[in-house]
Amino acid sequence: MASTGGAPRLELVWPKKEEFLLSAKDATGKPVWVPKTHPAASEVRLVNFGDTCGHVGPHSGRARDNLVFTGDSLDVLRILAEHPEFRRHYRSQVKCVYIDPPFNTGQAFKHYDDWMEHSTWLSFMRDRLLLIKELLTADGTVWVHLDDTEQHRMRCLLDEVFGSQNFIATVVWQKIHARNNSAQHFSADHDFILVYGRDARQWRPNRVARTAKSDADFWNPDDDPRGRWRRSDLTASKPYTDGHYQVVGPHGDVFSPRQGRPWGTSQENFETLRNDNRLWWGKTGRTFPFRKRFESELGGLVPNTVWLHEEVGNNREAKGEIAAVFGRQDSFSTPKPERLIERVLHIASNAGDLVLDCFGGSGTTAAVAHKMGRRWAISEIVPATVRDFIEPRLRMVVGGSDQGGVSAALRWAGGGGFRSVQVASSSYDVMSDGMVLLSAGATNGIFAQAMAAQLDFDFDVAGIPFCGRRGRMRLAVLDGVVGPEEVRTFATALGEDERVTIVAKVVLPGAEEMLRSLSKGSRIRKAPRDVLADGSRKARRRETAAP
Numbered sequence: 001m002a003s004t005g006g007a008p009r010l011e012l013v014w015p016k017k018e019e020f021l022l023s024a025k026d027a028t029g030k031p032v033w034v035p036k037t038h039p040a041a042s043e044v045r046l047v048n049f050g051d052t053c054g055h056v057g058p059h060s061g062r063a064r065d066n067l068v069f070t071g072d073s074l075d076v077l078r079i080l081a082e083h084p085e086f087r088r089h090y091r092s093q094v095k096c097v098y099i100d101p102p103f104n105t106g107q108a109f110k111h112y113d114d115w116m117e118h119s120t121w122l123s124f125m126r127d128r129l130l131l132i133k134e135l136l137t138a139d140g141t142v143w144v145h146l147d148d149t150e151q152h153r154m155r156c157l158l159d160e161v162f163g164s165q166n167f168i169a170t171v172v173w174q175k176i177h178a179r180n181n182s183a184q185h186f187s188a189d190h191d192f193i194l195v196y197g198r199d200a201r202q203w204r205p206n207r208v209a210r211t212a213k214s215d216a217d218f219w220n221p222d223d224d225p226r227g228r229w230r231r232s233d234l235t236a237s238k239p240y241t242d243g244h245y246q247v248v249g250p251h252g253d254v255f256s257p258r259q260g261r262p263w264g265t266s267q268e269n270f271e272t273l274r275n276d277n278r279l280w281w282g283k284t285g286r287t288f289p290f291r292k293r294f295e296s297e298l299g300g301l302v303p304n305t306v307w308l309h310e311e312v313g314n315n316r317e318a319k320g321e322i323a324a325v326f327g328r329q330d331s332f333s334t335p336k337p338e339r340l341i342e343r344v345l346h347i348a349s350n351a352g353d354l355v356l357d358c359f360g361g362s363g364t365t366a367a368v369a370h371k372m373g374r375r376w377a378i379s380e381i382v383p384a385t386v387r388d389f390i391e392p393r394l395r396m397v398v399g400g401s402d403q404g405g406v407s408a409a410l411r412w413a414g415g416g417g418f419r420s421v422q423v424a425s426s427s428y429d430v431m432s433d434g435m436v437l438l439s440a441g442a443t444n445g446i447f448a449q450a451m452a453a454q455l456d457f458d459f460d461v462a463g464i465p466f467c468g469r470r471g472r473m474r475l476a477v478l479d480g481v482v483g484p485e486e487v488r489t490f491a492t493a494l495g496e497d498e499r500v501t502i503v504a505k506v507v508l509p510g511a512e513e514m515l516r517s518l519s520k521g522s523r524i525r526k527a528p529r530d531v532l533a534d535g536s537r538k539a540r541r542r543e544t545a546a547p
């Protein structure tokens, strides 16, 4: 039990929960724990846009294009939530997040290692889920794909981040259909997909297509011109005051609802159904009545929680799809079948909605989202995986030559495009004594961009001497010293009602007093110290916002 000042709440605790897990340089990096005040706990990285493929929008709207990020999911999520160029297109705007993170199975896959301490894995996931929550629309959902290794701990974590009231469902996916008879105890045939809403009350699933199996009991013994129908019970399962009456069949037989239950419809409506030939009294016309429900009048099916491999594919199908794309069998170790992702995206999004997957793998989510007309962004930490799987696969999707997976069902013929984006390295170097310095790469203009991103300013060098703007607040960045003289220059350049945030590496005595006297509400931030402190305050606000 933990208390947040008020009533104690149920909570999963784990070692180092209060610390911050640094993002690894690659998926096989060893975990490093630092206090939450560490720069990396709040740093917003810069990005470098790379190649484009197919049709993309204008340069000015590049953050709105479909995006393949090479970088750690934590950095990418923070860029999407906080970097001024991205956040206006991403914050509260992602309709569906599907993630298939490392399951923590203890295996070393060909393209990434899958082992962390349970507590490390929980911190790793917690920090990413907190950011995912900020990206989701009010009626958005997150789908977390796992197996039995961590799914029970993840349920607790998702309750903590999203609130238990926002739990929607646990989908069981039949990933294997041939029993593994050499298993020590059980053949584990399924994975789990945990579904949570940003606000479950606001989310409505799209219905799924009817199947031959679900429609097997439709018939048309009376040759009704409206087509096939199925019988539906006319009695109510709950008390219904208007449901207590007797009805007379076509041959004068009198019927009361069975076992003392009322009819589920009023007598007036019963007669309307009779007049419209919507009642079935059996082939003889003398049996207890049922309502006729026409196949043509029924919508799709409400999604269920057991997804069988015949409906959405299995692991073998996924491997086959990858083999078909890349022409070799031994390619990516843990792809998911396109039909499975299509089911997720169909239920949770519509054409034009934004879809995100920050554990890209072979790029299945992006490939399927693209074919389904969704906008999308994915990230992957291992550059070789992006180079060898994600980008070539998506180039084939865009070009229309990927005719595998769901292409045939969706009549996919190519189109659209995407941009590749590289997450830049950190702007900070951390010394062995814990002192934080600006890295060499963070100087020479990049410093100004990094500070703008960090402090929530739109980077804008048009208005010299300023380099950023946030409403009436301007940003000035000095890659060196600020003294009273520089302060005067900036204060004089301000427009009416404008204020300035000045960032400098060294602040001389008298500078702050001068600024206070010339421009009320303006301020000086010393980099990196004050900038980092601002960032950690923001990160703390994020955590306390969790339910």
Ligand SMILES: C[S@@+](CC[C@H](N)C(=O)[O-])C[C@H]1O[C@@H](n2cnc3c(N)ncnc32)[C@H](O)[C@@H]1O
Binding pocket: 027, 071, 072, 073, 074, 100, 101, 102, 103, 111, 112, 332, 334, 335, 336, 337, 358, 359, 360, 361, 362, 363, 364, 365, 379, 380, 381, 382, 385
């Ligand atoms: C289970 S696979 C995803 C498979 C994917 N759903 C597909 O259909 O191909 C998990 C992926 O997450 C990547 N990964 C691991 N840690 C990551 C991190 N911190 N940031 C981004 N990607 C990461 C791994 O390299 C791996 O490619």
